Amino acid sequence: MWLQETYLRAYHFAAHAHQGQIYPGTQIAYIMHLSFVSMEVIAALHAEPHHDGELAVQCALLHDVIEDTPVGYAEIAANFGAAVSDGVLALTKDATLPANQQMADSLRRIQTQPHAVWLVKLADRISNLQAPPAHWTPEKVLRYRDEAEMIYTALATASPFLAQRLRAKIDAYGQVA
Template sequence: MKRNWSQESYIKSYKFAAQAHQGQKMPGSEIPYIMHLSFVSMEVIAALSVEKETDGNLAIQCALLHDSIEDTHTTYEQIKAEFGEAVAKGVLALTKDKNLDKHLQMEDSLQRIKQQPKEIWMVKLADRISNLQAPPHYWNLEKITRYREEGIQIYEALKDASDFLASRLASKIQDYKLFIDQV
């Protein structure tokens, strides 16, 4: 069976991301941050098995690298030199602009993502799918509700990129309501 992505591309990106995020933990846990990137890339790989007309290498590389600029000392220039301009632009679009007020960052990011190929949209869908797990114990009702609403915002903006991922995100958003009801 022919795939639209390569294992070599995955491994190269995974190693780079593991190095960049070394020592970081997933918020509210002792789980290494690389696990989040693995979950996001797994969601993208699952979608690629259904959506064959997609640049799988672009999607997977951006899935593994999507937090590199935002959460590490990695620069756009480093990603461009190592993975090319398309990947660097995708990762930059997926990076929140911390110069903006927090309440404006998601809308700005979504606008920049929408200027990128659909593969970048897929990464954002996969990112929120993987993040809609049980919220950290220290989140209050307002934070949990706002996070779910952001999920809906992402879904509405990017659902056309992937029927598979849009369906997964819609299901996760619905399930996440349980956490609101429990508070």
Template sequence: MKQNWSQETYIKAYEFAAQAHQGQKMPGSEIPYIMHLSFVSMEVIAALNVETKNDGDLAIQCSVLHDTVEDTGTTFDQIKTEFGESVANGVLALTKDESLAKHLQMEDSLRRIKEQPQEIWMVKLADRISNLQAPPYYWTQDKIVRYREEGIQIYEALRDASPFLASRLASKIEDYKGFI
């Protein structure tokens, strides 16, 4: 089977993200943040193995870089220079607009993601799959319920991009009820 992405492209993005996120930890843990990016990219790679029509390099680079603009000092222009305009636009679409009120951010994010190729949709599905693990100990029940509801919103908006990831997300959303 011909692979629709290259290891070199993945490694370049992974090294860039590891530098950008250096010293960051996953919320509520001592686990290096790069692990989250590994989990998201693993979900995307698993989908690409089944859904071979996609631009794997775009999907994988955006999966690894999706939080760089949002959570580090990395700029859109740095991503564009290093990885090209398509990747930079994808990362920007996956970046929350923190100038908006919190309750408006997800709707805005989903609107911007839907303007991008479906590979970017896949990253958002994979990101929420990765994030629907046991919630941090300090989250309230209300926060846990809202997070699950956001997962449903993401699923409904983006499920057409990847039947494989949509199925995984639906399962994670169902399992997440156990934390409520």
């Protein structure tokens, strides 16, 4: 179960935090990506209502705030509580690590969180597996698909609904490469 008021509060917070940002490779406001991820999470919650919907929806909308804006953990905790800020932190790549270690590290941290947080990472990658940007090399496209496989392997058990959607996206993405 999740409440519309909770969604709107997190959406407004995220919209202000990401104000002026655009989704890479597009002219679309970044908040659209957060809307797409939260839509995937909401669809999963409809199919699998046993998850903590409040946690999942808030983390979906806030998942990139620490990574991509000046807003930090403490501000998220003050506004949304420890469970949400811990989830968002787990979903945030550690920029102090080499790039090739960041996803594995994040997945390890996500796996210590409730499954509601796992849903967000699955939904995020579903949302991101659109046609790759034209400037990406074939090697980068393959690395991105391989990273999606890593996410699938690590987190698929949390949500059969999202696992099936991610599997289909990965398979289609493989045909692009």
